[in-house]
Every structure is written in C-alpha cells, then in structure tokens.
Amino acid sequence: MVLNSKIPEGPIQQKWDNHRFNIKLVNAANKRKYTIVVVGTGLAGSSAAASLAELGYNVISLCYHESPRRAHSIAAQGGINAPKNYKNDGDSIWRLFYDTVKGGDYRAREANVYRLAQVSGNIIDQCVAQGVPFGREYGGLLDNRSFGGAQVSRTFYARGQTGQQLLLGAYGALSRQINSGRVKFFGRREMLDLIVIEGQARGILARNMETGALESYIGDAVVLATGGYGNTFYLATMAKYSNGTAIWKAHKKGAFFGNPCFTQIHPTCIPLSSDYQSKLTLMSESLRNDGRIWVPKKAGDKRNPKDIPEEERDYYLERLYPSFGNLVPRDVASRRAKEMCDKGFGVGSTGLAVYLDFADTIKRNGKEWVEEKYGNLFDMYHEITAENAYETPMRIYPAVHYTMGGLWVDYNLMTTIPGLYVIGEANFSDHGANRLGASALMQGLADGYFVIPYTIGDYLASTKFPQIKPDHPAFKEAERNIQELIKKLLSIKGKQTVDEIHKRLGKVMYDHCGMARNEAGLKKALQLIPQLREEFEKFAYVAAWEYKGNGLNWELHKEPLAFEYVKPSTRSYK
Numbered sequence: 001m002v003l004n005s006k007i008p009e010g011p012i013q014q015k016w017d018n019h020r021f022n023i024k025l026v027n028a029a030n031k032r033k034y035t036i037v038v039v040g041t042g043l044a045g046s047s048a049a050a051s052l053a054e055l056g057y058n059v060i061s062l063c064y065h066e067s068p069r070r071a072h073s074i075a076a077q078g079g080i081n082a083p084k085n086y087k088n089d090g091d092s093i094w095r096l097f098y099d100t101v102k103g104g105d106y107r108a109r110e111a112n113v114y115r116l117a118q119v120s121g122n123i124i125d126q127c128v129a130q131g132v133p134f135g136r137e138y139g140g141l142l143d144n145r146s147f148g149g150a151q152v153s154r155t156f157y158a159r160g161q162t163g164q165q166l167l168l169g170a171y172g173a174l175s176r177q178i179n180s181g182r183v184k185f186f187g188r189r190e191m192l193d194l195i196v197i198e199g200q201a202r203g204i205l206a207r208n209m210e211t212g213a214l215e216s217y218i219g220d221a222v223v224l225a226t227g228g229y230g231n232t233f234y235l236a237t238m239a240k241y242s243n244g245t246a247i248w249k250a251h252k253k254g255a256f257f258g259n260p261c262f263t264q265i266h267p268t269c270i271p272l273s274s275d276y277q278s279k280l281t282l283m284s285e286s287l288r289n290d291g292r293i294w295v296p297k298k299a300g301d302k303r304n305p306k307d308i309p310e311e312e313r314d315y316y317l318e319r320l321y322p323s324f325g326n327l328v329p330r331d332v333a334s335r336r337a338k339e340m341c342d343k344g345f346g347v348g349s350t351g352l353a354v355y356l357d358f359a360d361t362i363k364r365n366g367k368e369w370v371e372e373k374y375g376n377l378f379d380m381y382h383e384i385t386a387e388n389a390y391e392t393p394m395r396i397y398p399a400v401h402y403t404m405g406g407l408w409v410d411y412n413l414m415t416t417i418p419g420l421y422v423i424g425e426a427n428f429s430d431h432g433a434n435r436l437g438a439s440a441l442m443q444g445l446a447d448g449y450f451v452i453p454y455t456i457g458d459y460l461a462s463t464k465f466p467q468i469k470p471d472h473p474a475f476k477e478a479e480r481n482i483q484e485l486i487k488k489l490l491s492i493k494g495k496q497t498v499d500e501i502h503k504r505l506g507k508v509m510y511d512h513c514g515m516a517r518n519e520a521g522l523k524k525a526l527q528l529i530p531q532l533r534e535e536f537e538k539f540a541y542v543a544a545w546e547y548k549g550n551g552l553n554w555e556l557h558k559e560p561l562a563f564e565y566v567k568p569s570t571r572s573y574k
Contacts, residue, residue, distance in 0.1 A: 044424025045225030047448030076163025104432020234506020258428030
C-alpha cells in the first residue's frame with residue numbers, strides 16, 4: 001500500500017488556505033444529519049467535540065473520567081506557543097515553523113508543521129475570548145516567556161497551570177454544547193474496540209466502567225483524541241489512566257502506527273525515590289528560564305550544594321551550548337544530564353539527579369518575584385520532596401514524558417482507515433522525533449479547534465453511509481471477542497499482578513529503548529520483547545507499521561519526507 005499524505009500543491013504559505021477552499025463542504029442544514037463519535041475529552045477531544053457541535057453536527061463524546069476536567073491535559077504546566085511577536089524579538093510564523101522542523105530532527109512533514117504555526121495565533125485569541133487567565137505584563141498586555149529550542153519569547157502561560165486553564169476553557173465550550181443537546185456526553189467509558197464496516201470506521205465498542213457493561217456507539221466518523229502511549233515505560237510523567245488502549249485497538253483493525261520509537265524524555269522531572277513508585281512528576285520546563293542547571297566538578301561530591309563554591313560547579317549546558325544555555329531542547333538537556341550522572345557527577349542519594357538552582361535569580365530579583373512566577377511549582381516540589389527549593393536547589397532527572405509517534409494520519413488527520421481521524425498526542429503528526437517545549441498544547445488545540453472541523457466535512461460530503469444499528473454483526477462480533485478476552489484473562493489465575501508484569505516491561509523499555517539507544521541494547525530488547533522491531537540508522541521517511549496479526553511480524557510502509565523549505569542540517573544549539 002502506498003501512503004498518500006494528501007499534502008496540497010502550491011507554496012507552503014498557501015497550502016492550508018487553498019486546501020480549505022478546495023475541500024468539499026457540508027451545508028448547515030445537512031450537518032445535523034451526521035453523527036461523529038469523539039473519544040477522549042482532553043484538550044484535543046474537548047475542543048474538537050465543542051467545535052464540531054458548534055458547526056451543527058451531532059456529537060457523541062466519551063470520557064474516561066467522570067468529568068473532562070480530569071483529563072491528563074490538566075497536568076501541562078509551562079505554556080503554549082504562538083508567534084505573536086509581542087516581545088518584538090524577531091518571532092514570526094516562519095521562525096516557529098523553522099524551529100519546530102529543526103527541533104523535530106527533520107522527521108515531520110513541512111506542510112503540517114507550517115499549518116500548525118499558521119493557526120497557533122488563532123488559538124491564543126480563542127482562549128482569551130474564553131477567559132483563559134494568561135499571564136500579563138504590568139500594563140495588561142499578554143506576557144511571554146522562553147522555552148527550550150527557541151531564542152525568542154513566544155510561550156503564553158498561566159503561571160505553572162497552563163494546561164489546566166486551557167482545559168477549563170475547552171471544557172466550558174464543550175459544556176455549552178452538551179447543554180444545547182448537540183453533544184451527548186458519556187462519562188466513565190473506555191474504548192475497547194473500533195468498529196469497521198465495509199472498510200469504514202462506523203463506531204466503537206466501550207466499557208461502562210461503573211456497571212461493567214459493554215456499549216455500542218454508532219457514528220458516520222470516529223475521532224480518537226486519547227493521548228499517547230508513554231506508560232509503556234511504566235515510570236512516566238503521564239497519568240496512570242493514559243493507557244494507549246484506544247489507538248492500539250485501532251491499529252489492530254488496520255490503522256498504521258507511525259514512528260512508534262519517537263518517545264520524548266523530559267529533562268526536569270523529580271527523581272525516582274523508591275522502587276514502589278508508580279509514576280513520576282514533572283517540573284515545568286519554564287523553570288529553565290530562570291534556574292541554572294549544574295553538577296559538582298568533582299565526581300562523587302556529596303557535599304551540601306551550599307558548600308560547593310562557584311568555581312567547583314559545572315554549569316554544563318551553559319558551557320556546552322552558549323547560545324541556548326539552559327534552554328536547549330529537551331532531548332539535548334536529557335541526554336547531557338544522563339551522561340553527567342553516568343560519569344559519576346550525579347547528586348542526591350541515588351546519584352541520578354542534577355541540580356536546578358534559583359539562587360542567582362533570587363539574589364537578582366528577590367524571592368517574591370520568583371514566588372509570583374513559579375510559586376505553585378515550588379509548592380508542588382515541597383509537597384513531594386519535603387525540601388524548600390527557595391533555599392536549596394531542586395534535584396531533577398529525565399523521565400519519559402510524551403510520545404511523538406502515534407497512529408499515522410494524512411494532512412486531513414485521517415488514518416489508513418477511512419472515517420477514522422486521530423488528533424493531538426494520539427497521532428504521529430507535527431513533532432517529528434522531538435517535541436519542543438510548549439508545542440503539545442498548541443498541537444492539541446490546533447487539531448481540535450482549527451483543523452478537524454474543516455477536514456472531516458470533506459469526507460462526510462463525499463461518502464455514502466449505509467444505515468446501521470447496534471445489532472449489526474460487526475458490533476456483535478466485537479462484543480463477543482471482548483467477552484472471550486475478558487474470560488480468558490480472568491481464568492489465568494496467575495501469581496503476578498498486571499502491575500508487576502508492566503513494571504518488568506517498563507524496565508526493559510527504559511534500559512534498552514529509552515534515552516540512550518545503541519545496537520546492542522536494542523537487540524537485547526528484541527530478545528526480551530518479541531514485538532519490538534529493529535531500529536534503523538536512516539530516518540528520512542515516516543515509518544508506518546501495519547499490524548498483520550498475533551505472532552506475525554509487522555509490515556513497514558514508508559512515506560518519504562521531502563524538505564523544500566527547511567533543509568536538513570546538523571541540529572546545533574551552540
């Protein structure tokens with residue numbers, strides 16, 4: 001099968017505008033004839049469901065939690081990018097496009113990334129209109145701060161609670177549509193299977209997690225907004241409920257999986273404290289704006305950080321990357337921290353940490369200034385570690401945070417299954433091999449508010465939909481298969497818990513397929529996990545994997561990547 005990305009012709013600046021004009025439309029009176037199933041109610045899912053309902057479609061919204069307010073999007077802290085250039089420091093749509101392509105190691109489609117940069121400014125306007133309390137300067141104008149991988153200030157923020165505030169805005173928009181009746185909301189549901197009828201995605205099978213009953217939901221198209229698969233590593237910053245089930249079930253029904261090896265490690269996480277820990281906590285990347293990262297110059301130095309003089313400290317990111325300093329991209333900062341710890345320069349009782357120090361900033365600007373800007377993050381650090389980061393440096397270490405891989409989608413965000421769309425972190429799009437800071441919220445809301453409402457109409461307007469009912473054989477077969485799987489799992493009566501097996505898998509993944517990868521480690525992982533495929537050394541294509549069945553090898557399909565506007569070069573931050 002040849003992968004068709006459906007990238008429009010013409011100059012990159014005009015592709016999205018021309019595409020919106022050329023795709024088919026569903027007129028206002030006909031929109032009410034179509035039903036769209038949206039699975040997931042984080043930033044991408046809530047914004048998509050609200051926007052589609054606002055247009056007049058009937059929307060079925062399924063939430064894993066009892067309320068969309070508990071989606072993992074709420075945990076995002078630092079901010080959301082947009083090239084408004086309010087700081088007058090040289091930002092532009094083109095610069096955001098360039099930084100994102102470069103930051104993604106030239107592994108993303110130029111057309112998708114440029115569209116993302118184009119619509120990102122609209123997101124800020126939309127959210128301000130919703131009442132999102134972005135940080136403001138003294139005069140009342142929206143403030144910006146810097147994030148890793150950029151030399152300009154383009155990140156809009158709400159202290160360290162940006163994800164929460166953006167989610168409340170999207171939740172408000174969704175609630176309005178629920179109240180209007182255009183969205184039928186179902187809480188505490190988990191998608192267990194995708195229903196494909198005559199080659200089209202026509203609904204899902206879900207479990208009611210309050211009653212245990214299996215329920216069928218029928219639509220003319222399905223939109224998955226269910227997040228990433230980072231919990232494969234067991235210890236990750238993701239919520240434990242972010243289990244990746246929905247996209248995996250869709251993959252087994254024929255949706256290709258794009259770039260599954262592209263997993264982001266975040267450099268500023270609170271280090272592991274015990275073997276009993278089930279997840280890790282992220283400290284916002286925004287702290288790298290004003291905090292300085294260092295380790296002692298002497299290996300094995302266990303002195304109190306206050307007792308280590310300046311001349312015996314190695315501010316290694318500032319030394320290695322003078323142009324970007326502590327704001328190098330996440331993958332670079334993570335690898336350097338691991339290297340320092342591997343060489344014996346790590347700090348803390350485990351030696352698996354480096355310092356993030358605010359002493360210079362407090363001395364320069366005062367504690368009150370830091371407290372106003374980052375106070376909730378310092379409070380969170382104190383709650384978890386019982387340490388006062390105003391007086392002693394924070395200890396941080398890299399951890400699995402985000403998955404750039406996901407289900408393969410074309411320019412319209414549709415998978416290899418007609419009628420199945422995937423948005424936000426659940427798809428492979430936009431970030432390439434490395435997600436820059438503050439771009440996850442940007443992509444989730446861009447997909448939900450400004451892309452899927454346009455592109456899904458093209459499919460609906462050009463497709464015929466046979467009438468189906470919940471007793472259709474495809475739904476019955478899916479329910480029978482799920483019941484048999486449940487029965488099989490309950491009959492095993494093994495001596496290990498699911499968590500124990502999951503923890504073993506996570507250790508294999510982190511040790512051999514995590515931050516530092518090499519041929520020997522990956523081959524070892526292939527011995528331990530038969531489902532893992534061998535990595536490649538050349539990545540000038542999207543790797544889209546087709547599921548062929550249990551016990552069989554996946555088939556690799558390649559979508560070549562062409563770089564016309566941002567030529568691949570050494571990704572230097574010096």
